[in-house]
Amino acid sequence: MTAVKVIRVMGTSEESWEDAAHEAFREASQTVDDISGVHVEHWTADVEDGEIVQYKATTEIAFPVEH
Template sequence: MSIAKVIEIVASSEKSFDDAVQQGLAESARSLRGISAIEVTNWTADVENNQIVRYKVTMHVAFQVEHSTSTH
């Protein structure tokens, strides 16, 4: 049986939406093991002087739940 847990994160980049997704995944991978999927649920951007200055994505990150094999 395989069980996954899903968390929601918000990531941003001054370069692009794609970079925001990549940054969010890279940062998530620093503290989560077994990431199996991501779903981008929202795309937004901060605008100043009619120019996009920051791209933001809201993502669901799915990762495998690890089961302990010890029998306490």
């Protein structure tokens, strides 16, 4: 049986929520090995003058715990 740890990471993008989710994964993968899953928990955005200026994806990143 494998234990799994889950961390929360927020990614941001000026282009899209999908890009923001990819950014969260890319940032996490720089310091976390063997990521086994990504769950998008929340999609949010910053709005200025009636336009979305920054997309945000709050994700949960799962990876196995090493013994």
